[in-house]
Amino acid sequence: MALEKDPRQLNVQVNPPYPIYIGKDLATTVANTVKSSKLAIITDSRVKALHLEALTKALKVAGKSGQAYEITPGEDSKSFETLSQVLSHMAHDGFDRGSAIIALGGGVVGDLAGFTAASFMRGIDFYQLPSSLLAMVDASVGGKTGINLPEGKNLVGAFWQPKGVFIDVAYLKTLPDSEFRQGAVELFKHGLIKDTSILEDVKKTEFHKDGEPEFLADLIARSVKVKADIIAEDEKEQGIRAYLNLGHNLAHALEAASDHQISHGDAVAYGLAFDARLGLQRGWQDISQETLEFLRWVNPKKLPVTEFAELEPFLKRDKKNKDGKMKFVLLKHLAEPCIVDDLSHDELLEAWDFLVNQ
Ligand code: GLY
Numbered sequence: 549m550a551l552e553k554d555p556r557q558l559n560v561q562v563n564p565p566y567p568i569y570i571g572k573d574l575a576t577t578v579a580n581t582v583k584s585s586k587l588a589i590i591t592d593s594r595v596k597a598l599h600l601e602a603l604t605k606a607l608k609v610a611g612k613s614g615q616a617y618e619i620t621p622g623e624d625s626k627s628f629e630t631l632s633q634v635l636s637h638m639a640h641d642g643f644d645r646g647s648a649i650i651a652l653g654g655g656v657v658g659d660l661a662g663f664t665a666a667s668f669m670r671g672i673d674f675y676q677l678p679s680s681l682l683a684m685v686d687a688s689v690g691g692k693t694g695i696n697l698p699e700g701k702n703l704v705g706a707f708w709q710p711k712g713v714f715i716d717v718a719y720l721k722t723l724p725d726s727e728f729r730q731g732a733v734e735l736f737k738h739g740l741i742k743d744t745s746i747l748e749d750v751k752k753t754e755f756h757k758d759g760e761p762e763f764l765a766d767l768i769a770r771s772v773k774v775k776a777d778i779i780a781e782d783e784k785e786q787g788i789r790a791y792l793n794l795g796h797n798l799a800h801a802l803e804a805a806s807d808h809q810i811s812h813g814d815a816v817a818y819g820l821a822f823d824a825r826l827g828l829q830r831g832w833q834d835i836s837q838e839t840l841e842f843l844r845w846v847n848p849k850k851l852p853v854t855e856f857a858e859l860e861p862f863l864k865r866d867k868k869n870k871d872g873k874m875k876f877v878l879l880k881h882l883a884e885p886c887i888v889d890d891l892s893h894d895e896l897l898e899a900w901d902f903l904v905n906q
Pocket residue numbers: 686687689690692789792793
């Protein structure tokens with residue numbers, strides 16, 4: 549009962565700060581916490597079927613109205629077309645500056661709903677109710693919102709912080725096991741960057757989607773705290789927020805080279821093992837076994853490309869590169885990330901060869 553009545557709370561210390569609640573069966577907490585009484589709930593058809601009813605009921609009990617806008621699940625919904633449809637419906641349905649949006653779903657819903665909130669009437673409040681582990685530990689916190697262009701992912705967007713994030717571990721039970729494992733990759737990444745206690749806990753047999761709620765809530769809270777602390781120091785990614793990109797250069801290249809045939813979680817799991825190997829080649833702490841063991845647990849789809857030549861153009865085109873230099877995050881030691889912008893073709897090739905031969 550404790551987690552229902554008394555969710556854990558941590559705050560993201562931006563201006564203004566906002567709370568993250570981590571608990572179980574949080575619909576009533578959401579309904580009592582959101583300030584507006586007129587709420588647009590942006591969700592997708594899959595999540596709607598699982599979680600919308602409990603939320604709208606709780607809002608009603610709290611004297612608030614929740615109107616659902618359903619989008620098609622999947623990355624294609626992060627488009628101008630979907631954005632414009634939702635905005636038009638909201639205008640037609642009488643939403644105003646005092647209204648707020650609830651993002652009920654995974655990363656796609658969160659990014660689209662957040663950008664809708666940033667755009668509608670020059671910006672209204674929004675709240676995140678992430679349904680996937682990936683969105684719980686990453687996308688729902690930090691205020692990156694946006695949509696895609698045919699030219700690339702997340703090329704249009706805004707930093708728009710939510711007014712609150714509600715992480716309901718009961719939602720984890722409804723995830724396919726593969727999706728839980730993919731979400732665990734960003735959680736593990738936070739362990740590598742800052743809180744090494746996470747690395748021990750993901751190895752425990754209790755770490756699975758039906759695991760004990762107290763254990764999962766505690767572990768997720770530690771992972772989210774790593775991100776929240778980084779955001780508090782560097783909200784707009786001028787500096788240390790880039791540490792969150794550990795594993796992401798290779799991941800983005802794999803995603804782009806395969807036309808997104810590989811999931812983000814799988815791609816980052818490969819990316820973490822790749823970056824660990826790059827660090828080892830520079831004589832830094834050997835964490836390659838740790839990352840490979842975790843990669844095996846994630847059980848990703850096989851690498852969508854095997855030739856480095858196919859990947860290199862995408863690595864060179866990464867959004868995070870500056871002045872033509874590839875910017876990688878590597879670990880000198882566990883919990884000691886650094887930015888490296890002078891990796892040679894040979895270093896990258898050696899790490900790639902290592903990875904494909906696993
Ligand atoms: N997903 C990385 C960040 O929010 O900065």
